[in-house]
Amino acid sequence: MYIYEKKGRYIIGFQDIPSARAEMPEISVKERQGNFKEVETGFPEDVAVAEAKRCLSCRRCLGCALCWAECKPEAIDFEMPDEDFDLTIDKVVLTSGMQRKIAPIAGNYGNKHMNVVTDLQVERMLADTGPSNGLIYRPQDGEIPKKIAFVQTFGSVDDKIRDATLIFGINEAIIAQKKIDGAEISFISPDMDALKTSAAGSDLDKVSGVNFVNGTVVEAAEAGENKDIEVKYEANGSEKIETFDLVVLLTQPQLPPSIEDAAKMVGVEVNYASFLGKPGELVETDKPGAVLAQNV
Amino acid sequence: MTEDFYPRILVFCCNWCSYAGADLAGVSRIQYPATGRIIRGMCSGRVDPTLIADAFIYGADGFLILGCHFGDCHYIDGNYKAQEKIDMAHEALVYAGLNPDRLEFNQASAAEGQRFADLNTEFHERIQKLGPLGSADKYPLPELTERLKIAQKALAGPKLRWVVGKKSVFTNGGNKYGEVFTQHEINRTLSGIIIDEMATHSIIAALEKKPAAVKDLAKELEIPPPDTLKYVLALNRRGFVEMDGVEGTSPMYKYKGEQS
C-alpha cells in the first residue's frame, strides 16, 4: 500500500519504500567459542548513513505557520499556553465515553482488511456530521456496499454490555438498510438467540430486511479483485461461506482510562455495564456526590 | 540516440556571474555546442519553480541553470535560495515522470569562460544521449506533458512554496514551536508534500473535466483506490469538491471551484 493509515497512524509511502533494514554484522559462531569477544561489530559508516536515511522523520504539524499567514491577524496563536483549572465542586457526573477494545480482536475476523470496519466507524459514516454526510461506503474504493455482514467479535461478556453492543449494531443495520436500496444485510452473532429471549430484544420481530444468524464467524478473508470479504461462518451445526461487500465488526466497549482513573479517585467501582440499564438517567453511587450518567 | 538529434536546451544565466562567464567564453572564442539558448536574468534565485515546469511543458529537452558560486552571489544568498527551489522543482518534476538528468543547477563565475563552455558541452552531450523529451522519461510525450502540468500546479500552490521558503529557517532557527529540523527531515517533509500535492492536483484536474467515481479516478490516475478515496474526502472536507449524486453503487464527486 501507498499510505498506511490504521490505528491512529498516517504514514506516507515515500518512494524509497520498501527497502531492507541494515543488518548488524556479527562475528561467526566459531569465533565466539571459548571467549568473550564482542559478538556484534557495529555498522560501517556507509551502512549507518543509509540506515539513518531510511527514517521517515514523522512529524505532523510542521509549525510552518502557513495557516497563520492565511488567516486574519492573530487568529492563530502558536504561543497560546495550556490552561489549568482548579475547581471545587459538589457533584461529579461520570459518563461512559465511547471507547472500544481494538487490540484483542482476533486475526480471523480480518480487521486488517480494507473492507472490514468497526461498528464505531460505521456510526461515523451514518452520522450527518461524519465524513461522507451520512453515506455508508467501502473504505477500499468508496463504493456503496450492497451486501453487508455485521459480525460479533467478542466472547462472553456481561449480559448488559452484550445486549447494548448488539442493539447498537442492529440499529446500524436498520439505518443502513433504510439508506441503501436493495441492501442485503446479515447479522451474525453467537448470542442472537440469547438476545431474542432477553427484554432488550423484544422489538427484534419488528425489524425487517435484516437476516439474523445465530452463528460464529470462523474466518474472514479478502477475495477477488474488488477486495470483497469472504466470510466463513458456522450456523446450526453447518459451515457456510458467503461473500460480502463490507464487513462490520461489533467491538467490545470499554471505559476510557480517564473515566476509570476518575472513578478510582472518587472511590467508586465502575465498569461499562454500570452505565447501562436506566437510559438517560442519572444514577447515584454509594459515594455521595458521585453520579453516573447512563447511556442512551 | 541518433547524431542528427538537435536538442533544444535552455540555459539560464544570472546577470553577474554566469552570463559574464558566457561573455568571456565568447570573446575568448571557446568552442561549445550552440544548442543552448541563453536566457539572462538578474539572479538564479529568481528562477521560479513554475517556470522550470514551463520549460518542459513547452517542449525543452533540457534546462541548465547557472548561477554564481556559493558565497559569491551578488544578492548574498540568491543562489542558496535557487538551490533549494530548484531541488524541490526537480523532485516534483521527476515524481511526475521527467528524467532526472534533464534539469541541472550549476555554477560558473565571470572569470570561468572555459568552465561555462565545458558545462554546456557536457549538458549538450548528456541531452543528446537522452534524446528528445518523452523518449527517456517515465511516460511518452502527450502524457508526460499532462503530468508536468499537474506538477506545475503543485509547484504553483502555496504549500510547497511556503515550506521550501522556510527550509533554512527550519534547519537553523526552528519552526514556530522552536523545533529545529535536520536537513534529512525537511527533505522528507517536502517529498511528502510533493506526493500529496501531486495526487490532490491530479484528482482536481480529472474532476474539473467531468464528475467521476472514486473507483474510476483511481484507475485513471494510478493511485491506489483507498488513497484516492481519502484524498477525495479530504478535498470534500476542505470544500474543493462535493458529492454529485449516486450512479449505480458509485457516489460521484464534482469539482466546486477555488472559491467556497
Add this chain to the structure above:
Amino acid sequence: MAEQKVLVMGGGVAGIKAALEEAAAGNKVYLTEHFPGIGGERIPQDRIITDGDAFAVPDLAAIKENDNIEVLTNGDVQALVGENGQYKVKVHCRTPRVHTEKDNLVNAIRVCPIHMYDDYNEGLEWRTAVDFFNSAWGGYNLYKEDMPVCQRTCPINLDIRTYVGQIADGKYAESLATIRKKLPFPLSIGRVCPHPCEGECNRGYMDEPISICFLKRYVADVEINSNVEPKIQVPDETYPEKIAIIGGGPSGLTCAYHLALLGYSNNITVFEALPEPGGMFRVGIPEYRLPKAILAKDIEFITKHGVEIKCGVRIGKDITFDDIKSDYDAVLLAIGAHKGMSMRVKNEEAEGCFEGVKYLRDAGLGNEIPNKGTCIVVGGGNVAMDVARTSLRVGFDQVNLLYRRTRKEMPASPWEVDAAEEEGVAFHFLVAPQEVVVKDGKAVGMKCLKMELGEPDASGRRKPVPIEGSEFVMDSDTVFAAIGQVTDNSLVDEKFGFKFGRKLNFEVNPRTFETNVEGVFASGDAATGANIAVRACAGGKTAAESIHKYLRGMK
C-alpha cells in the same frame, strides 16, 4: 437549595444531557471532554429503532447558549480529591492555539500542507493540522503532537527523530550531543537496549523499522574511534547541597549525571557495593554483549562531570544508612535487583545450584565459577539467555535451557534467543522443573514435567498446564535458576518504615520517584522491579529532577 457546582466528565450525548439537566436545576456546570470538540449524534444502544427516531442528537445549541455551562474541551481531569463532601478538581486543558472568534479558519484548512489521522472519525478520513473535530460543534484547534511515536515509546524520551536525522546529515558529533542531553550511556545502551522504540516505528508498518538502537551505538563508537574528547559542560555555579546515590548502576549514574548538569557537580557521591561501578551493565550483561572497556568510557564521561564514585562500599556493612541519611541532604536508592528469585522446587539449595544473576556477577567480576560438564538453565528471559550463552563460553559441554511455555511466549528478545540457538544452546520448551535430583548432597540432574498450553491467563499469555505422568529426569552437573530478580532491600532498617512492593522494590510515587521517607528517592530496578536498562536510566533522570525540586523547595 443553594446553587451547586457540578463537574460532568465526557462530552457525549449522555454527558451533554446531564449537563443541561444540572444547569436547568440552577447549578453551575463544568463539562470536560478529552477531544477538542463535544457532541456528535449517537446511535442508541438501549432500544431497537422502530420509528423514524434513528439518532440520539445532543442539543449543542442549548449548550452554547447556556451561561451556566462552561465547556472545557481538550481537557483532562488530573486530580479529583474528596474533601468534606466536596471535591477538589484539577483540570488540564491542552491549548487549541486558535482564536475562533477572529476568523473562521476555512482558508487555513485549505492551505495546511499536511494530512493526519482523524481520531474523531475513527480514521475514516484525514484531517489537517488546523481543523475541527466535530463539524457540528466547530471547536477549531491546531493539533500538534508532543513527540513522534518512537520518542513517546522510549522510556527516557530520546529525541530519536533528530539524532537519526543528524546521522543522515553526517553530523555525528551533534547527534551524540542530542543523545547525551538525556542519556549518558550511548555506548552501552546502544549495545544492549531491547529497543521498544523500534517495535513502534512507523516504518515497521511499511517495510522494516529503522535500526534506531544500533545507530546510537554507531555515533557513540565514532567518538571513541576518532579519539575525540567529549565536551564536559556543567554549570559554573553549584549548589551547596550534598547528595548520596546508593548504587552505581544505570539508574544511579544517570541520576548523578543529570544532577551534575543541574548544578550539583562535585557534591554528588555514588556508593557502589561491588569493586567496580556499572551495576547490571557490568555484572549482569556479559562481556560479549557489552565489553567492560566500552562501559568504562561511558562511566568516565559521567565521572568527569564531577561525580565521585566510591566502590566497594556496602551500605549496612561498611557504613550505615543512618550515617548516609544524616550526612547528605538527599539520598537516592538505586540498588537495582540483584537477588535471584527462587524456583520453589525441592532441593534447590543443593550444591551445584546457582542463581543465574549471581553466576553472571561472578563471571563479570572474574571470580571462580563452575565450568565443567553439562548445565541446565531454567527460565525464558534475557537473563536466562545471558546465563546460557555465558556458560557455553566458559566451557560447559552441553547447555540445556528449560522453559515452561513455548518459544512464542518467551519474554527474552527474539534476537537473543536466535543467537543462543545458533551458538548451540539446547532449548526444551513446555518443560517445567519439579525437583533437583541430588546424589551425595550434590545436584546431578533435574526432574521435569512436560506441559501443554491451556487458556490465556490474566497477562494474556496462555497458561501452561502439566501433562500427568510425563515426568522425566534430565542429567546435569549444574543448575542455574534465571527466573527473575528481586531487590535486596536489607540495607535499610525497618525503623524507617519504607514501603515495599511485590518484587521487594521500594514503593515510590511514579511521577517523582519519591519514597514515603522524606528526602529519600528510589529509582531503577529498585523502584520498578527488574526492567530494561533504559527504563532504569529514565527513572534516574526523573529522580534527578525531583531531587532538584526537593532541594530547591519547588513544588
